[in-house]
Amino acid sequence: MPHLVTPDVLAEPDDAQLMWRAVEPAWNAVSIYDGPTRFAADLAPLTPGQRGLLALNWLASEVYNGGFEQLFDNPTRVVVPEALAGARLIGATRTAELIDAAARAYGGARPRGHKARGEADALNEDFYAAADSEMYPRGAAYVRAHPVEFAAGVAPGA
Helix, strand or coil, rough: CCCCEEEHHHHCCCCCHHHHHHHHHHHHHHHCCCCCEEEEHCCCCCCHHHHHHHHHHHHHHHHHHHHHHHHCCHHHHHHHHHHHHHHHHHHHHHHHHHHHHHHHHHHHCCCHHHHHHHHHHHHHHHHHHHHHHHHHHHHHHHHHHHHHHHHHCCCHHH
């Protein structure tokens, strides 16, 4: 499997850092700028965990930088279906609900009007809370429970 980390990465104690470091080698190997077909092709050699956590990291970086509005205004929006699948894979149900709600709210366009903007801001705030309380801890737990998906030289069941 390509894009594996060294086993010492698995000892990272910080959940958010582990979730990032476990997929960092794949970050530059996957294009978000050339459309969904290229994105899917680039993801194909990755493990399910790598695909899900990579997409969740991309989604989080966009939402933390400019909210769901930025995510859906940029080519990064291509990660949304894979991030949703990733949230479900790791058992981050609240995170999955928020990603799904944002996708429905934006529907490919910006929310319009004061009420819509307020709802979008609330989604951002809810995502920040869910990322800290659920997404990062569950993502790290997934990495620790499935090290063979992320680290080279790790025996299955280790």
